[in-house]
Amino acid sequence: MAGSNGALNGVKILDLSxxxxxxxxxxxxxxxxxxxxxxxxxxxxxxxTRQWGPPYVTDADGNPSDLSAYFMCANRNKRSVAVxxxxxxxxxxxxxxxxxxxxxIENFKPGGLAKYGLGYDALSKDLPGLVYCxxxxxxxxxxxxxxxxxxxxxxxxxxxxxxxxxPDGRPMKVGVGIADxxxxxxxxxxxxxxxxxxxxxxxxxxxxLSLVDAQIAxxxxxxxxxxISGEVPQRRGNAHPxxxxxxxxxxxxxxxxxxxxxDSQFRRFCDALGLGDMPDDAxxxxxxxxxxxxxxxxxxLVPALHARTSAEVTRALEAAKIPVGPVQTLDQVFxxxxxxxxxxxxxxxxxxxxxxxIGNPLNLSRTPVQYRHAPPVFGADxxxxxxxxxxxGTA
Numbered sequence: 001m002a003g004s005n006g007a008l009n010g011v012k013i014l015d016l017s018x019x020x021x022x023x024x025x026x027x028x029x030x031x032x033x034x035x036x037x038x039x040x041x042x043x044x045x046x047x048x049t050r051q052w053g054p055p056y057v058t059d060a061d062g063n064p065s066d067l068s069a070y071f072m073c074a075n076r077n078k079r080s081v082a083v084x085x086x087x088x089x090x091x092x093x094x095x096x097x098x099x100x101x102x103x104x105i106e107n108f109k110p111g112g113l114a115k116y117g118l119g120y121d122a123l124s125k126d127l128p129g130l131v132y133c134x135x136x137x138x139x140x141x142x143x144x145x146x147x148x149x150x151x152x153x154x155x156x157x158x159x160x161x162x163x164x165x166x167p168d169g170r171p172m173k174v175g176v177g178i179a180d181x182x183x184x185x186x187x188x189x190x191x192x193x194x195x196x197x198x199x200x201x202x203x204x205x206x207x208x209l210s211l212v213d214a215q216i217a218x219x220x221x222x223x224x225x226x227x228i229s230g231e232v233p234q235r236r237g238n239a240h241p242x243x244x245x246x247x248x249x250x251x252x253x254x255x256x257x258x259x260x261x262x263d264s265q266f267r268r269f270c271d272a273l274g275l276g277d278m279p280d281d282a283x284x285x286x287x288x289x290x291x292x293x294x295x296x297x298x299x300x301l302v303p304a305l306h307a308r309t310s311a312e313v314t315r316a317l318e319a320a321k322i323p324v325g326p327v328q329t330l331d332q333v334f335x336x337x338x339x340x341x342x343x344x345x346x347x348x349x350x351x352x353x354x355x356x357x358i359g360n361p362l363n364l365s366r367t368p369v370q371y372r373h374a375p376p377v378f379g380a381d382x383x384x385x386x387x388x389x390x391x392x393g394t395a
Contacts, residue, residue: 006033007367011195012392014097015039015078016085016106016113018047020151020177021135021211023074024184025191026105030077031360031369035392037097037385038078038376039085046080046378047071057352065352066378074184075375076348076357081386082379091116093386098123098130100391102198103191107135110145120206130204131194133187139210149211154179158215163222166237183214244290245269245301248327251310258305259323263287272320273304273313350374 011034015026018040030036040046046066053068081097084090095118098104104123106113113119120132134140137149155161155173165172190207198204216223222233222241233241238257240246245266246259260269263286267279278284278300283293290297305313310326317324328336334345344359348371360369385391 005367006370007364008032008034011035011103012101013037013103013105014094014101016094016104016108016118017135018107019049020074020180021183021187022105022107023047023049024181025133025135025187026078027074027076028184028188028360029103029191030373031362031371033367033370034077034103036078037101037381037392038075038080039083039094039097040080040378042082042084042379046082047075049074050378057350057355059352065350067350067352067355067375072350072355072357072375076371077373078376079373079381079385080376080379081382083382085113085116085118091118094118095123097385097391099127101130102195103131103133105133105135105187105191109148110134110136110140124204124206128204129198129202131191131198131207132204133191133194133207133209135183135187135209135211137210138212140208144212151177151180151211154183154211154215158212159219159223160215163219163233163235165235167235169235171235179211179215182218183209183211186214186217239294242291243287244294244297249302249305251305251308251313254310255327256305256310256313257323257325257327258317261323265322266290268320269317269322272316272322273301275300275304346371348374351377351380 008029011029013026013029013034013036015022015036015038017023017026023038026034026036026038038047049071050066050068052070054064055069056064057067057072058064083093085094098118111119114122120130120134123132124130136145137153138144138147152173155178156171158179160179161171161173164174187207187209190209194205194207225231225233225241238248243259243261246261248255248257258269260266263279266284266287270276270278278297282289284290284297308316314324314326326332333339339345342359342361344361345356346359347354347356349355351374355374357371362369
C-alpha cells in the first residue's frame, strides 16, 4: 500500500529504543504509516534481541542472519541506522536526525542520554515542538529510579506475578513479555496524545513512562479489589476472582475454557450439562452465591465435564450460547481458519529471504495498517539515511 494511505503518514520517529517495550510502540506507529528510523549500536552489532535466538532467519544457503525471531516480532516498518552515540560524531548525527523528527523515543537508564547531550532538556531547547518519550524500569523519579528494569522484574514488583499460577504453586510470570508489550501500548497512546497537543499548540512535551507503572495499571480489577477490600488477592490458576464458573476445565480428552458471565447463562449452562437442579440451589443461584460456594459448585461441575469429550461439551454449550473454546497450541492458532480470515499471519520479504510475522490486529476502514518494510538487518539503511538531505523521506 502507498505510504499516503497511512493514518500517520508524514509523522517522523527517531527510535533510540531496544529490546521490546519501545520497539513494540514504534512498530505499531510504523504500521500506522509513520516513518521510523531505528538507531542501533555498532559496538554491540545492534539491538540486544538480534542475539536472542535461535531461531534465526537463514539465507538461501542456510546461514543464519542477525534476524532472530525475537527481533523480528517488534521491528517491522523500520529502517536501521548504525550510530555510536558515545562519540561526538555520533551525537551530532543524532541531533541532526532529531531536528527532522516529530518524536524521539528511548529506553536508556534515567540520565543515560543526558550525559551525551541527547536528553529532552537539551534537544527541546532548539526543538520546542519535539515529543520525547522515555521508557525505563521504574520511571525518572522515585527511590528506585536508578535501578535497571526488565519485564520479569516488572511482573514481580508490579504484582501480576503474585496473581499468576496455581494456588499451591510458585508465583509465575505471564508466558510472554507482557509488561514490555503493555508498556509499549501505553507509550503509543501517550505519544499520540502528545502529538495531538503539539499539532494544536505547537508545543512538544516529555513523556515519562515506566515498566512498573504500566504493569501496576493493568492489575485492573484485582488491584481495585485489594483497594476496596483490603484483602490481598490470591493465585487462583485460571479461575476468575469475581465470576464463577469462569475457568479451564478438564474433559475426558483435553481442556476447555468456559466463561459463564451471568445468572441466565448459568441456568442454560447447567441445563446443557444435565445439571438443571443447580440454578435453583440457593448456594448457586446468583454469582455472589457461586463465589462464596466455589468449591461446592466445582464438586458438581468437574466430574460432569470430565465425563464428556471436548467436542461433546463444545457442541452442547455452543447450542446453549455459552462462551466455550479450546486451549490451543500455537501451531493450532496459526493454522486456523480464523487467523487466515483475519490476516493475523503475514509474509514479508526480508533481506535474507521471505519471513512470516504476526499481523497487526487493527482494522481501520479508511487508513489500513501497512507492511512496507520487513525487519531490517543491522545498519542496512545507514548510508542512505545519513547521506540524505531528507533522512526520513517516505515512510
